[in-house]
Amino acid sequence: MVTDLNTALWNTIAMFLTFCIFSFLYKDNPFYKIAEHIVVGVSAGYFAVILYWNGLVPKLWDPVFKQGKWYYLIPGILGVMMWTRFSKKYSWISRLSIAFYMGIATGVAVPLYVQNYVIRQLSSTMLPVHFQNTTGIFNLLIIIGVLCALIYFFFSKEHKGAMGSAAKVGIWTLMVGFGAGFGVTVMGRVSLLIDRVIFLRNYFDSFFTWFIKYIL
Amino acid sequence: MELVGTEQCSVPTDKKMKRHLLCKICVLIFLLIFLFAIDSFAQGTETQSTSWFNKDRLNVLLFLVLFFAFVLFFINQAKKGKSLFVRKIPGLDAVEEAVGRATEMGKPILYISGIEDMDNIQTVASMIILGNVAKMVATYDIPLLVPICRPFVVPVAEESVRQGYMSAGRPDAYKKDNIRYISDEQFAYTAGVNGIMLRERPAANLMFGSFYAESLVMAETGFSTGAIQVAGTANIHQLPFFVVACDYTLIGEELFAASAYLSREPKLLGSLKGSDLAKLVIIIILVIGVILETFGVTRFTKWFFVQ
């Protein structure tokens, strides 16, 4: 990790910023604020550069000025029209670009979302129910969970009687799902912490080894 | 900016309405067929033959046409003035209880509308709920604090609250300064909201809208101050955090149902009823499919399997 002065410098900065962020756990403080602002600033700056060299130049500048494809100016103008949003007087112009973009996005997305999130999920939920093995029982659980959760989100009838009981089963199903989501979230956050602690261990290990060699 | 929930609808004649509806459905079907045609024409690789209509996706087309028909029908019914039943959302009772508690304690109510801009449908729903909360709060003369994350949302929030106070007959009680823009930055906004919670010690925190990682931070801080908390979001990843830290949570679609229930706006009500009917159709199809699958008949399921 730390093999020379260059890597020693950058890894030391990374170590310092890691501790700055961790200091928030005790109390909000200027070190945390510095680290947070560095992250926000670097991400914004990096993204601006990436967008320029990977978006604007190959998709607008080069086609128009190097390849003579003048029709690329049409979407370019639509993009510039979006900036009129910042003007009170001319913000209505941005609505044309937004409408064009939203129209295409909706037209492409809606059928695909219905296909993949509704129809495909519906067909895969139509499972055979039997008690010959655990698969049949799990299928039954899936079907009951899906039906009851759908009933819970039914707003046209009061949740009374059989419907009320089904809605209760539905909310319990949702809560089990939320519990699973909570658990994997905790796992994910702990993983991030583990990575940082392993980084710090490797840093101190390699830094002191290099430092002693450097001094000697 | 015209607010959702305050739209005034005229009541045209029956014949005109039917013609309008028929026109809309025809245009919709034409557009859908055109879209699918374009889609089928553009889809696939150059080595495959292209066709104007993709028969494999007939089930998707039928579902879409049916769903749009349901929604348009109920919007039409709502515009005619017909009463459309929507069950009471239990979370709204919790909001009333929160307002009552704040009145007893003489402490303010904090309303957080999420961190997204007005182009997010959850923020729109939140503004409708805010208007109704403002109406409740105006009657009891307790402060309503509304910290905002996006500049665009500020005038909308101001208008919602002002209208709420006016409909309660208390325009004099409206304080514009209580609706404050904090910051666009996610955690700078969170820090600001936490500061308000710790200083002002509101009796109730109402969090409706689109939230991300800051949801647990805010809910935890609110919990530590002893406030009653009611939250609602359609961001699934944040729901577990609200469920554990808040007294009541509106889950997913309940947020939109609450805004339709409170505003009684025809488009919102119509969409809600339309989607309810679509859910009923899905439930029926699912039950039929399961029964047929159990008896070994797989043709029905295969029709829904998009190739």
Place this chain on the structure above:
Amino acid sequence: MNFYERLMQLDRRWVYLGVAIAVTIPVLFPFKVPVYVTPEAKSVYDFVENTKPGEIIFLAIDYDPNAMAELHPMAKAIMRQCFSKGIKLLISALSQNGPGMAEQLISEISKEYNKKNGVDYVYLGYKPYFAIVMLAMGQNFRIPFPTDYYGNPLDSLPMMDGVRNYDDVKCVISIVAGNIADYWINYANGRYKVKVALGVTGVMSADYYPFLQSGQIFGLLGGLKGASEYERLTKQEGVATEGMSIQTVAHLVIIGFIVIGNIGFFMSKKNKVKR
């Protein structure tokens, strides 16, 4: 204030300290825990194992440095498996802050196996608006990516000879943190019918099991655990495997806190009722 009420009022910084110690001690004194492989991780491994040398897999490295902790180990494991089998990789990085990080990763792993850019792998880089990029790649990779990350025209690269679109790759394996995964399922699999497998962060993993069950994705690697399973399958123990023992201890400590908290909650509630 009795013991249980004091327990409920416990400063959260003690919990932070507890978790910090629970993570630090296994890092300093490592030990091993058995890693059990799930069927969803095995399907990804088996698919890559059954891919013939010379065939192409599309590897989408769609995450930012903030998700590196969980996703880098699985990306490394998959890349190593592919390179060791002679499978060619077509790589993209559709997350806005990820292209530089992906390039670092590719350089590191390709050097280990002496793989050449343009012959054994092609790195396409980043283009904005991933949904449009995915749709365009279904027609031809050259539409969104006329050149690779280094500026070489795709037609000049030997590996890209005869490779047009998703039909010419065996599958798409997307290592992703964020909603880009939904678009791979919708557009790549839903529209262009290419096989898709996902490697996602722990937070997202629970959301994608319905798609695994419906067959819209053929495999799923979830978080650091998924990465450790893949490392076990490829017999390359790395950071993910090391992390499992630390994760076990941390989880036990967190479970302990949850149990203590619940005991405190119910006992203090009981005492309040008694009073």
